[in-house]
Amino acid sequence: MEDNQQYLFQVNLKGMISLLSEHLYSDPNTFVRELLQNGTDAVTAFKTINEAHEGAIQVYLPDAENSSMIFEDNGIGLKEDEIHQFLAVIGESSKRNAFEAKDYIGKFGIGLLSCFVVSNEIIVESRSALSDKAFRWTGKADGTYQITTLTEERPIGSKVILSPKEEYKHLFDPVVFRKNLMHYGEALPIPIYLHHAGTAEQINASGSIWLNPSATKAELLEYGRKTFNTSFLDVFPIQTEAGKVKGVAYILPYKTQFTNIQKHKTYLKRMFLSESDSRLLPKWAFFIRCVLNTDGLDATASRESLVYNSELKQAKKEIGAAIKDYLKSIGIIDKSIYQKLINVHYLHLKAIAAEDNELLQVFINDLPFETNKGMRTFRNIRELEPVIYYTPNIDDFKQVQRIAGSQGILIINAAYTFEEEILTKIQRLDATLKIEKTSPGNLLNTFHAVDTSGDETLTAFGLRVAAVLQPLNCTYSLKRFSPEDTPAIYVVSQEETTTGGTQQVSSTNPLAATLGAFAKKKKADLPVLCFNADNKLVKRMAEITDPFVFPSIIQILYVQALMLGKYPVNDKEMNLFNEALHNLVITGMENFINI
DSSP states (O other), rough: OOOOOOOOOOOOOHHHHHHHHHHHHHTHHHHHHHHHHHHHHHHHHHTOOTTTTOOEEEEEEEOSSSSSSSEEEOOOOOHHHHHHIISSTTTOOOOSSSSSSSGSSOOSSOOGGGGGGGGEEEEEEOOOTTOOOOEEEEEHHHHHHHHEEOOOOSSEEEEEEEEEEEEGGHHHHHHHHHHHHHHHTTSSSSSSEEEEEEEETTTTOOOGGGOTOOOOOHHHHHHHHHHOOOOOSSEEEOSSGGGGGGEEEEOSOOOOOOTTOOOEEETTTTEEESSTTTSSSTTTOTEEEEEEEESSSBOOOOOOBBBSOOOOOHHHHHHHHHHHHHHHHHHHHHHHHHHHHHHHHHHHHHHTTTTHHHHHHHHHOEEEEEETTEEEEEEHHHHHHHSSSEEEOOOHHHHHHHHHHHHHHOOEEOOOHHHHHHHHHHHHHTOOEEEOOOHHHHHHSSEEEETTTOOOOHHHHHHHHHHHGGGOOEEEEEOOOOOOTTEEEOOOOHHHHHHHHHHHHHHHOHHHHHHHTSOOOOGGGGGGGEEETTTTTHHHHOOOOTTTTHHHHHHHHHHHHHHHTOOOOOOHHHHHHHHHHHHHHHHHHHHHOOO
16 A cells, blocks of 8 residues: 555545534524525625625415525525535635625635535525526435436525424424524514515514614613513614624613623624624623624634634724723713612623723712611711721621721721722822721720729739630630620631631531641631620629639620620530530529528
8 A cells, every 4th residue: 555645535425414514503493594685695696796686585485385494585595616616615705705705705615504404405596697598506415416408497595494394393383483583683674574474574674773873862761672572771883993893782770790690682794693792791780681783803613703813802802991981971861770780780891890990980979889787878988087997897897897887987898899999990090099908906995994903803804814724725805885884795816817717717617627726826817706895794793703603694695795796606516515504503502492
């Protein structure tokens, strides 16, 4: 055998047709789109030699007299050699290398194969505008085809004839087929007529109002309501140089999650392409739904999405800029819509503002933030507070919100995504603001310390409390703070909060808690149980000397402080609480019996 001898691939045409027609396309209705695309491109090609040509597509559904569907266009048609080349060679397209290729929807030469999903045979009858002869091409799913010359006079254009498979006859029902024609072709610039039982209807008579520059906002909102079944807050135009994208964007009237997948309508050269955004929208635009057409981007082979290339990336940047321009101007154009936008979509606006300083300055005063005094706008916070405090940790916020409020301190919960980043940015942009990060430990330092050095009773009280808390891996502190009805608060050190302190880890990660029990901690790093010197119970406790009652009360106050601080309480701590309560009850009963 000779080395380096070349061989041709062996192609199973029947298998290839099955692969392309049944697996490339995700929906059996795709053949409707492919026929519309071929008819539209044929009309477009005819207009290159006759600008005055008025194209049209006629669809005749099966009825009592005819069991086949006929799909007819008055486009440029095919000559005999073109029929051999473009209908019989898989992957060959008359439009891919044409001078006007940018004007055509299809370029792959495989779309007609989708008809094999619903029919075992495809018949194409065509007469070219450049020939007097007409031909019939008959292709079968087994990979064979034949061509016949038609003797009768035929108009210029092409006719596709399909005999539905039994299992797909429902797709040719007038109601179903009309819906699919409208779905794919409502925005096409040439009229589409549907014929059945002697009646004819133009499917796309209403046109594509969303591409009409003269359309009013009311008309666009009504179109959006019918299309998406949603009464949107607002609508604004979108247009890009890259990819020649044009359309409208709608503002959703309800809150959405950052992970929600929104349905859009994307068209390629006015042919419906996809119900996704085809990656044209920036990731943060979860509060928007779009209807977009592109004349300059390319579709994938299945024509169900756009090719993600440099042109699409640039178009995406321009769409993002257009959305931001709308957001920056809507407050001036319409205050009521601006306020609704803030109320509904403030989380998404924060996400955008976190990456856009100009937009941050536009919205910051009206953006709401959760505080220990309820939801407040940033304008309200900056006007009333000389120093703006925040905590980036949700557990810290839960712990300090009640205590800080009683001290007259407002603290922002900046544990949500983008919040701390926004506060840090606005501090850099506005030097007049004082914005500081705080924690329970910082708050503890603002309480008034109690000098116990000259009071033997308080000194002894502190030593006894420390002895009870030592096995609990906790230290003791005595200060004055409000509210007076709070006997003690539990404060985790800042280091322990950010790295997952013993108290927090023990209830969520038993292994980590076990390992942590062997790690020695500095006294300064231990949690603090801070007693309130102004609380009536604490004052009375200093006088209690009973060796069972005193530690039981301390243990109960310890667990209570954990609960007040919103810390999770594990089984060990609940058992401690129950034992302490049991000891108090037993002691009280014994005292009662002795009386």
